[in-house]
Amino acid sequence: MSAARRRKASDPGTVCRELVERAAAGRLPRLLVLAPPTRGEDEPWFGERVLRAAREAARAEPDFDLLDLDGGGDEPSIDALEAFLQTASLFSSGRRALILARAGRLLSRRPRLVPALVQAAADPGGPDWMAIQLGGRGSEAVVGALAAAGDSAEVVRFRRLYGDPPPWRPHDPDASEAAGFAAAEARARGLTLQPGAAGALVEVAGSRPADLIQALDHFALLGDQAIAEEEVRRVVAHSAEGNAFAFASAVLAGDGRAALQLLTRIRDRGLQSWSGKRLGPQEAFSLLISILAGERRRTAAVRAALDRGADLPAALKEAGLAAGGPIARRMEERLRSCDRDRLDRVLGGIRRAERRLKVEGLPVSLHTLEELVLHAHQGGRRR
Structure with missing residues (x-):
């Protein structure tokens, strides 16, 4: 050849x-x-x-x-x-x-x-x-x-990196091509991305190599050689990505009031990426939906393992999460109020929101996300 x-x-x-x-x-x-x-x-x-x-x-x-x-x-x-x-x-x-x-x-x-x-x-x-x-x-x-x-x-x-994990490791965000790229580039800079950190970086920065490089350079300036998943989320906590994770947590926990209050704050103040970029309506919607879908997918993987009889550490490991630490504690707390019915309602709300925008051609607006919150929350109250 x-x-x-x-x-x-x-x-x-x-x-x-x-x-x-x-x-x-x-x-x-x-x-x-x-x-x-x-x-x-x-x-x-x-x-x-x-x-x-x-x-x-x-x-x-x-x-x-x-x-x-x-x-x-x-x-x-x-x-x-x-x-x-x-x-x-x-x-x-x-x-x-x-x-x-x-x-x-x-x-x-x-x-x-x-x-x-x-x-x-x-x-x-x-x-x-x-x-x-x-x-x-x-x-x-x-x-x-x-x-x-x-x-x-x-x-x-050269094609774009795949940001989703491969089919044979669907619940491990660190297994995606983009996460592997981030981990390799981190090593080249003398940094170590601990388990979960590479996948989290892809979630918040996206799968484009230029964006991942910019994110790694930002962490290099902070002086930490070992970067944990919780550190990635802490750095972005007050940014657009942080707001997106907070929104996802509120929706999955069934806290409709907190989710709607956060959307109101986003409507009033807008969203600014942790790298300094101000997000337009389409980008903001995509970010909120993407992170909600990712968090729902991870939560569903842990819930499925628990329903099969696994203990929490084994279920977390199967879903590609650390068995201990802040991430595990946050997932454990979420699971107390997030059952299979809520996970299904959230998935239905995500699909409905995407269909209204992509198929029905409705304009991008936070109102679509508010309807998603109400669907996920009120569906549980009627039971």
Whole structure:
């Protein structure tokens, strides 16, 4: 199997780290094509990180001739690129490299550049390596044409990280790709995410790598080398994410008054992320619903294990939670008032809210969440 086809199985974070290490060591292929996925959503951050590592390594070499172009710029230097591919620089020792970022539209509009890149990759006197970043759905033809370089080319596709745990570990938030990425990046910064912390970080920061990196840098500034799940939640307690967790706890505990009071406060003051970003209505709704759904899912997993006869520590462990500490105590307290009926009502309320917005096309508003609270609370009172 050629190098142009061999990257398939590993998660995007692992593949990115491997390429960054190879770039730092000067071991990139003659033609590296950073492409969008054939399925799923593109994540340009990974390709940008690889290009940054390659750029830093090349610039650290005093006699290295690097042509660094942005194909998405207003006026990319086509003449300079063609000249670079055809002849060696008179001012270098012969070692050359090319970085062509955001090249999808450029190569689609200037198709003659594609065979020139392929030929340069096959030419023994060509650049030591070339890193081409593509993006967008219309770039697949360019990817195929560049892969014609055969063993000289390596095509790497980057999609977004999965934020949900895999089907075989559905109740372990730390098992998601995004949580694994956060844990690996934390280790690279000398930080340790204790059990539950990586999953909690994904819950509050999302699964985008740039957001997770920003969150980790924030915790690094706090000076704690070991970060517990409770620490993640404590840091975000007064933020939008903290309000979302408080809302979820109130709904699951059947405290309709507290949940409605919190929504009123959000309506009056708005929501601001712990990273400083003010959330719009759609983002606020998505955050509140997402965290409520996640907390309900974890609570349901613990409840199901208890109903099968497991003791609380075993049930917590099965749900991917620590068997002791503040998180366990909070779950134990929640379970005193959260039975299977309430969990089902909350799930029904979540589905109803999402259907009203996504299917019926109603505008985003906190009124939809207020109806969710009333449904979950009043349903229990009628019994």
